[in-house]
Amino acid sequence: MKPAPFEYFVPTSVEEAVELLARHGDDAKVLAGGQSLVPMMNFRLAQPAVLIDINRIVELGYIREGDSSIAIGAMTRQRVVETSPMVRDKCAILSEALANVGHQAIRNRGTMGGTLAHGDPAAEVATVLLTLGGSVTVAGPQGKRELSPEELLAGPYAAGISSDELIVEINFPILAANETHGFLEMSRRHGDFALAGVAAVLRMGEGNICERARVALCGVAPTPVRATEVENQLTGKRLDASTIQAAAELASRAVDCEDEYHASREYRTHLCQVYVRRTIQLALERWGNN
Amino acid sequence: MTTMPPASKQAGEKWVGRSVPRREDLRLLTGRGRFIDDFELPQLKHAAILRSPYAHAEIGEIDVHAALELPGVRGVLTGREVAAMSRPFAVGVSPAPKYYASAVERARFVGEPVAVVVADDRYIAEDALELIEVDYRPLPAVVDIEAAMAADAPQLHEECPNNIYSQREFVYGDMESAKKEADRVVTGRFLFPKYGSTPIETYGVIASYDPFADQYEIWSNYQGPMVGHALVAQALGIAENRLRWIIPTDIGGGFGIKTGLYPYIALMAMASKRCGVPVKWIEDRQEHLIASATGTDRLTEMEAYVKSDGTILALKDRAIDNTGGYIRAPEPGCAYRSIGNHTGAYQIRNLEREVLVVGTNKCLTAPNRGYTCQHLYFSLERMMDKVAAELDIDPAEIRLRNFIAADQFPYKTATGGLYDSGDYAAAFRLALQRFDYDNMRQWQKEARAEGRLIGIGLATVVEPSVTNIAYVGLAKSYLERRKEHPKSGSGEAIMVKMDPLGKVHVIAATNPQGQGHDTVISQVVADQLGILPDDVTVSNVLDTHQRLTSITSGSYSSRFSSAGTTAVVLATQRLKEKLFRIAGHLLDAHVESLQNDSHKIFVREQPQRSIEIRHVAGTAHWNQSGLPEDMDVGLYGVGFYNMPTSEPPTEFDQVNSSNTYGFIAEVLMVEIDPETGALQFLKWVSAHDAGTVINPLLFEGQLQGGVAHGIGGAIFEETAYDENGQILTGSFMDYLVPTSMEIPEVDMIHQETPSPLTALGSKGTGEASAMSAPAAIANAVADALRPLGIEVNELPLSPNRIWHWIKDAQSSPSQ
Amino acid sequence: MKLQGEVAFEANRETVWDALNNPEVIAKCLPGCESMEPAGEDVFEAVLKFGVGPITGQYRVTLKITDKNPPQTYVLQVDGSGKPGFVKGQGSIKLQAQDGGGAVLRYDGDLQIGGLAARIGQRMIGTISKQLTKQFFSRLVEAAESTTEDSQDSPQIPHPSSNFP
Structure with missing residues (x-):
């Protein structure tokens, strides 16, 4: 199909x-990497009267290491972030999550700001941001403002940003030495939208006690969501197979989806529980290996 | 009637059998291929199709005035105009529903063409589509096969009550005795899904109507059979010589799907005539997924009458194929084309069949890679495993017990199929050995004890190739057939000519879609003449005005490697005979005493008596009166070959529906993750016997592709609809074609039992595992889930589906 | 697809019922409603232009209110078509009064989506439909609360759809 x-x-x-x-x-719609927008335009599902191509805004492409967070310009290509040694060192969960975003060819063009502005319910980057508790800076006619991930994800498809605002920077907190992480997702084929995905960051104390858990899910609700019941169940507990299992079962509370062709609601909910368990286990194993 | 020439002995088998690199690759990989979209014409305009968003709706007024006013729009063709300009397409059922190139008064599937806009470019044409107002009056839709036949179902066509397009019953052998002798009856009910092969290149048509000559010129990536040409000419109401079809050399895949192109050719021809300009239409992917062609979906109920030692005495089955909103040629082939090999690799002499072809509000069908052999073998091979399970016999053993034996070839099946050659047990044993079957079964036992869901799946199938179009006759009873002219055949034409300097050029119209025909042709000719393949040039374009073609021309059902190459051998032999006659004349020697190498012809016993080939050729071109007196001028050979085993059906409804028959054995192992229903391949051995392998590199390519299509059909692909007939899989987001990441390593092993029917002993190999993998994978999953008492009778085997089966089995009390 | 849910109102049941039957209120609540004209008894034709995420659409929608059982239930039929496709739905609306004022609305509907949106946007349809439904009802809540405030400040003005004897 050709766009309007x-x-x-x-x-x-x-x-x-x-x-x-x-x-x-x-x-108007902003054109960044175009990997979500252009197919929608070619299908004529999206018919913006005006396209604002920001690929020439050079100032928006950067990765800057700060004391406690990494600042990434909105136009930085996903592949650049994915392969950055600094990001892999300081915020490995982001690198791992990015490997699940479509295929490499898509990540060559797709941008960090673009995926957040599009706001797909299964978007990995937004899920990681939600887990880490970072922030997004937008620029609008009234100047710049900062949004928390929750504000950004106030509704599906980045409802937290208004139509006259542009994402300019994303801040990802650096993982502390006592934090472990995991990111896993299940999709039909390599590179497909996740049927269910989990991002987890656990702050660990002595004897495998989990001091703080942040667990976010993608693909199972209108936006990526925090699985707060899971988090509460893990916090302050010694992590072992049975505590993890008990916590993972609570993931069902965060699921808000319908029966779909590829997955029933029941299946998706169950998948979510399985993947929460596996992701926490992965994080725990990683912690044990360190 | 042509006799099969013996394979050349003089030049030796130098090139056939070698992995000669493909000559097509350089141009394809450097962007120099010429596909349909690369062709331009002066004043060419572009078409876009307005398609029904409803699965079933009456079409009232179509208001095109706003579209016509858009700058750049040349014209609009509506369905009612199509009905005024053409006749419904002929089809092999009676009574036949009326099928035009566009919906006329009613749309019967989502995506059915309703109007065509012709504009300066595709962008404008699509803008214009949005300006057309159609008064649709939606009607209830039906998508389920059984629901469509129910008394209260929405009726799609007044000509076809209960939405049944075709229905016949067949009995072969002695069912009564077989039933009496049987110790047991095993039953099964199977649902095979609707899916296609998604060639990487979509449909394309360039149509140009010449009002002065009252003639159409069409370019299209159609793949045959050229029956389509006759159908379109008939529909347009013109003589066939006024409809020139040109099929470019480069086509990005066919897989049977591009057989369904011809109605669009008719549509664009009419658009060109109506708008007075040449029109190009390149189908986009979304159009392809909703309204090109797929295989049928099929419901099968099968009964096997067996003895306790596992011998299958008889089969009784009822198969209902769904061809969608209409039925179009070559359907109802779906129900009849595999009749010759219906009993597969087994000695089953008694068969009772009921076949139905029905319509629902889904898109239309075509011979999707395998042309319902995958449907047939899904049922048959699942049944073999079910019989094995019920009799507590190993599934490999039960197949070995029922195979046709090596000394029984050529083997006539109960249904009239003539299997030319094979050694099924040997090939199967090779595969089992390579798979380490006994040890794998042992390992499976141990893994099962640990709670792992491991399954081993087998499928042993006969791969038919070179369709004999006679099978279409089975849609009618013998008495009805007697009233018509018989139909049969599988012809292919090749010309090999030699230029004045002795160089060889082949003129072919084999309609390749990426299989590498030109490379193979050069190998075959090289062997026949004792020259190098690089010395042979090939031009392979199908042009009804510039090539000899038959009604069966085209590349489908793997015709080329058997019928095609035999025609190449014939043509080359005839050229060679002529060369030798001229040489004999010039050397004053008997033809039988002569031999050749790559550049001269000489007397075998006296090699000094020789003449260079280029001088022989030179004589034929430059000194035509120097030729033998009774010889025609011109230095070429023409082979127009029809396989002798392509005969019309008998009065007992037996027909050799194909001509050459290969064999495939799949042995594979899967593991199911009980938590997610996800499937992983652990091991896979695939044995193929396609007779003489002409080019192992090309052969391997076909096999790998077949595996990918087979996995697609088994696990990923489905053209899915909701209960209102809305298609759910309109893009590659939802229609899941497996990527390279989803395809495991398959250990391919080969056996060659040459065919006695073809010049090289080759058989077709194009369908390959597309027809056997779905059955083998289903058997593996059934084996893996057997401890839970789960039946596997439908596809695709998505994780969602498998997980629900497991969950239901675990929550219900075991029997 | 099924659309079901519950909405809580501080306003009393009668106020909510009035709002639900008031074309001006409905027009304000329908997302992106550019115009709404009556087209018969309890039938309205509206033009909606909205975008949720990437999907933008202009729809012509016919709304029909049937099976009225004031002030408790009615059935709403929706028939819409636009560039991205067509929509056909039917839902029942049930209003229950709460002790201590307030009301609870339960909606239970079936939505059929067809056309482009159905075949390309399957994974978005659920989210978008729910989002639009949410928007409609949250605006309805606002409308009902403001009516309550108005009626507390100003004298009661007879409204055509309210049940005065």
Whole structure:
């Protein structure tokens, strides 16, 4: 299919882009990597009257290591982040999650800001952000503001951002020495949207006690969600097979989906529980190996 | 009637059997291939198709005025205009529903064409589609096979009550005695899903109507059979010589799916005529997934009458195929084309069959790779395992007990199939040995004791190739057939010519879609003439105005490697005979005393009496009166070959539905993760016997592709609809074609029992594991889930499905 | 697909019922409603233009309210078509009064989606439909609460759809 006609702008600065968004608002869509938007436009499912191509905004491509977090410019390609030795060293869960985003060819073009702005329910990057508790900086006509992951994910498809705002930076907290992590997802084929995915970061104490657990799920609700019942069940406990199993079962409380062609609601819920268990186990094994 | 020439002995088997690299690859890999979308014409315009969003709806007024006003739009063709400009397509059932190239008063599946817009480019054409207003009045839809035949089902066509397009019963052998002799009856009910082969290149048509000559020129990546040409000419109401079809050399895959192209050819021909411009239509992927062609979905109920030692005495089955909103040729082939090999590799002499072909509000069908052999073998091979389980006999053993024996070939099946050659037990034993079957069974026992769900699956099938179009006659009873002209055949035409300097050029129209025909042709000709394949040039374009073709021309049912190559041998031999006659004339020697090498012809016993081939060729071209008196001018050979085993059906409804028959044995092992229902391949041995292997490299490619398609059908692919006939799998997000990551390493082993019917002893190999893998994988999963008492009778085997089976089995009390 | 849920109101049942039957209120609650015209007894034609995520659409929707059983239940039929496809749905709305004022609304509906959205957007349809339904009802809650406030401040104005004897 061919897209419907659209007006096309190529700003070269954030200011210019924001000005265009303010002018066109609801009629405009931002083109970053295009890996989600362009297929939707070619299907004519999305028919923005205006396309604002931000690929020439060079200032938005960077990865900066800070004291407690990594700042990534919105236009940084996913593949660049995935292969960054610094990210692998300081925030390995992000590198691992990125390996599950589509295929390498898609990650060559897809951007860190783009996936968050698109807001797919099964998006891995948003799920990791939610788990780590990072933040997103957006620029709008009123200036810049920071959003927590929860604010960003107020509703499906990045409802937390308004149509005249542009994501400019994402902040991922660096994992501490006493934090372990895991990321696993189940999909029909390599690179497909997750039927269920789990990101977990556990702060561990002596004797395998979990001091703090943050567990987020993707693909099982309208947005990535925190599995708070699971987290509460793990916190303060010694992690072993039975505590993990008991906690994993509570993952069903966070599931909010319908029967679909590829997976029934029941199957997805069960998958979620299995994958929460496996991801926590993976994190625990990783902790044991260190 | 042509006799089969003996394989050349003089030049030696130098090139056939070698993995000669493909000459097609360089141009394909460097972007120099010429596919349908690469062709341009002056003033060419572009078409987009407005398609029904409803599965079943009456079509009222179509308001095109806004579309016509859009700048760049050349014209719009609506369904009612199509009905005025054409006749319904002929089809082999009676009474036949009316099937036009577009929906007329009613749409009967989502995606059915309703109108065509022709514009300066595809973008504008699609903009114009959105401006067309159609008054649809939705009707209730039906998608389920049994529901479609029920009394209260929505009726798709007034001509076909209960939505039944075709229905026949057949009896072969002595069912009564067999039933009496049987110790047991084993029953099964199987559901085979609807899916296709998704060639990487979609449909494409360029149509140009010449109003002065009242002639159409069509370019299209159609794959035959050329029956389609006759059908379109008939539908358009024109003589066949006014419909020129050109099929480019480069096509990105066919797999039977591009057989369903011809209605679109008719549609675009009419669009061109209507709008007064040449029109190009390149199907996009979404169109392909919803409205090109897939295989049928089929419901089978089968009964096997068996003795306690595992001998299958008789089969009784009822198979219902669903061809969708209409039935179009070559259907109802789905029900009849595999009749010759219906009993597979086994000595089953008694068969009772009821076949039905029905319609529902789904898209239409075509001979998807395997053309319902995958449906047949899914049922038959699952039944073999079920029989084995009920009689407590090993499933490998039960097959060995029922195989046709090596000394029984050529073997006539109960249904009229003539299996040319084979040694099934030997090939199967090779596979079992390679798989280390006994030890694997032992290992499986141990793994099971640990609670692992491990399964071993077998499938042993006969791979038919070179369709004999006579099978279509089975849709009618013998008495009805007698009133018509008989139909039979499988012809292919090749010309090999030699130029004045002695170089060889082959003119072919074998309609390749990526199989590497030109490479193979060069190997075969090289062997026949004692020259190098690189010395042979090939032009392979099917053009009804510039090539000799038969009604069966095209590349489907793996015709080329048997019928095609035999025609190449014939043509080359005839050229060679002529060369030798001229040489004999010039050397004053008897033809029988002559021999050749790559550049000269000489007297065998007196090699100094020789003449260079290029001088022989030179004589034929430059000194035509120097030729023998009774010889025609011109230096070429034509082979137009029809396999002699392609005869019409008998009065007992027996027909040799194919011509050459290969054999495949799959032995594989899977593990199911009980927590997720996910399936993993642990080991897979695949044995193939396709007679003489002409080019092992190409052969291996076919086999690997067959495995991928087989896995697709078994686990991933389905053209799925909801209960309202809305298609759910309209993109590759949801129609799951396996990627390379999902395909395991398969250990391929070969056996060659040459065919006595073809010049090289080769058989077809194009369907390969596409027809056997679904059965083998289903058997493996059934074996893995047997401890839970789970039956596996449907596909695809998605994790969701498997997990639900496991959950239901665990929650219900065991029997 | 099934759409089911419960919505809690502080406003009393009669107020909510009135809002549910008031075309102006319905028009305000329908996401992206650009216009709504009556087209018969309890039949309305609306033009909706909305975007949820990547899917933008302009739909012409016919709404029909039937089986009215005030102030408890009615059945809403929706028939819409637009570029991304068509939509056909039917749902029952049940209103129950709560002790101490307030009301609870239960909706139970079946939605048939067809066309482009169905065949490409399967995984998005559930999310989007639920989102739009949520938007509708949260706006309805707002509308009902503001009516309550209004009626507390100003004298009761007879409304055509309320049950005055």
